[in-house]
Amino acid sequence: xxxxxxALGTSASLALRLGQAIFSIxxxxxxxxxxxxxxxxxxxxxxxxxxxxxxxxxxxxxxDGYSVFFKRPSRQPGVMSxxxxxxxxxxxxSLAAACSTASVTDVLINSTSFCHSRMCSRYQLSxxxxxxSWFLSLASSxxxxxxxxxx
Amino acid sequence: xxxxxxALGTSASLALRLGQAIFSIxxxxxxxxxxxxxxxxxxxxxxxxxxxxxxxxxxxxxxDGYSVFFKRPSRQPGVMSxxxxxxxxxxxxSLAAACSTASVTDVLINSTSFCHSRMCSRYQLSxxxxxxSWFLSLASSxxxxxxxxxx
Numbered sequence: 001x002x003x004x005x006x007a008l009g010t011s012a013s014l015a016l017r018l019g020q021a022i023f024s025i026x027x028x029x030x031x032x033x034x035x036x037x038x039x040x041x042x043x044x045x046x047x048x049x050x051x052x053x054x055x056x057x058x059x060x061x062x063x064d065g066y067s068v069f070f071k072r073p074s075r076q077p078g079v080m081s082x083x084x085x086x087x088x089x090x091x092x093x094s095l096a097a098a099c100s101t102a103s104v105t106d107v108l109i110n111s112t113s114f115c116h117s118r119m120c121s122r123y124q125l126s127x128x129x130x131x132x133s134w135f136l137s138l139a140s141s142x143x144x145x146x147x148x149x150x151x
Numbered sequence: 152x153x154x155x156x157x158a159l160g161t162s163a164s165l166a167l168r169l170g171q172a173i174f175s176i177x178x179x180x181x182x183x184x185x186x187x188x189x190x191x192x193x194x195x196x197x198x199x200x201x202x203x204x205x206x207x208x209x210x211x212x213x214x215d216g217y218s219v220f221f222k223r224p225s226r227q228p229g230v231m232s233x234x235x236x237x238x239x240x241x242x243x244x245s246l247a248a249a250c251s252t253a254s255v256t257d258v259l260i261n262s263t264s265f266c267h268s269r270m271c272s273r274y275q276l277s278x279x280x281x282x283x284s285w286f287l288s289l290a291s292s293x294x295x296x297x298x299x300x301x302x
Contacts, residue, residue, distance in 0.1 A: 040261075042254040092246065099247040100254035103193040107255050110191075111262075149300060 006143030008060070008075060008083060009067035013140065017061035020136045024053045027129035030122045031101075042100035043123070046130060049097040053090055053133060060140075077151045080144060087141035091134055098130035157294030159211070159226060159234060160218035164291065168212035171287045175204040178280035181273045182252075193251035194274070197281060200248045204241055204284060211291075228302045235299060238292035242285055249281035 006012040028050045037043040060083070105123040157163040179201045188194040211234065256274040 041257050095243065095246060096250040099250040103251035104254050104258050106192050107258050 004143055004147045006139065007147040008080065008144055009064060009072055011064075011068050013143070014061060014064035014068055016136050016140045016143075017057045017064055020057040020133050020140070021054055021061060023129045023133035023136065024050045024057065027126045027133065028054070030126035030129065035119060035122060040104055042097070042104045046097040046101045046126065049090070049093045050130065050133075053094060053137070056086065056090060057137075075147075075151060077148070080148055080151060084141055084144045084148060087137055087144065091137040091141055094130055094134035094137055098127050098134055101130065102127040155294055155298045157290065158298040159231065159295055160215060160223055162215075162219050164294070165212060165215035165219055167287050167291045167294075168208045168215055171208040171284050171291070172205055172212060174280045174284035174287065175201045175208065178277045178284065179205070181277035181280060186270060186273065191255055193248070193255045197248040197252045197277065200241070200244045201281065201284075204245060204288070207237065207241060208288075226298075226302060228299070231295060231299055231302060235292055235295045238288055238295065242288040242292055245281055245285035245288055249278050249285055252278040252281065 004010075006016060028047065031037050031043060031047055031050075037047060101123060105120055105127060108123070109120050155161075157167060179198065182188050182194060182198055182201075188198060252274060256271055256278060259274070260271050
């Protein structure tokens with residue numbers, strides 16, 4: 001296979017997609033479990049975006065898994081363009097959600113009256129997981145963009 | 152000229168660069184004048200990033216202006232790569248700064264004790280200007296990226 005590593009249908013892409021899904025689910029769990037996240041707009045934004053990233057990454061991980069273990073699907077330029085644009089948009093939204101969460105947590109930590117025990121460290125972990133998910137999503141998008149002109 | 156409109160050395164690129172510089176300067180003015188912005192990390196981050204975007208955009212606007220009104224400079228792939236990567240990084244940092252500022256302003260508005268008269272609307276305007284600057288920076292980056300394979 002003279003493929004770009006990381007493009008749709010390769011094992012590197014499968015690893016990237018699984019990483020995105022795992023980090024997004026971790027971010028959702030840190031944010032949602034036992035915490036009233038809906039009192040701040042940025043936390044609701046993070047939950048919404050991560051709720052979009054998880055099904056997107058899992059679907060593409062299924063496609064990659066099928067492609068790696070069974071037969072290689074034909075790559076049509078239209079489908080690849082949709083995947084590149086989707087990855088792109090989701091990566092920007094993930095970055096926006098991560099930055100919003102991180103900065104709001106910073107403000108909450110500095111004004112100590114808002115921040116109960118363990119809550120703010122969980123917000124921080126959630127923001128960190130979202131940053132990692134953003135990074136992997138950007139990598140997927142760049143690899144697929146690299147492949148696009150050769151189709 | 153069979154150029155990509157918006158790539159380095161065209162009049163569209165000159166317009167994009169001037170727009171970036173104007174919006175960044177407006178964002179800096181809204182944030183810095185008469186406001187103690189250094190009490191919040193995200194506001195300091197915004198000022199730092201906008202302080203990087205302004206000289207970068209003005210320098211490239213000078214190059215574009217020279218190219219439009221006098222003679223066209225040779226486009227070397229190495230120089231173009233540096234410009235694309237620089238635009239890319241600055242556009243991500245601008246988006247991060249805009250999101251941080253917007254979300255911190257939202258928290259400050261909801262906890263009314265922090266927000267004195269007119270301060271929060273100026274923070275909001277600053278975030279909006281940064282979003283516009285991000286958008287133009289992303290457009291420049293995409294146009295130059297489009298040109299890169301043909302060099």
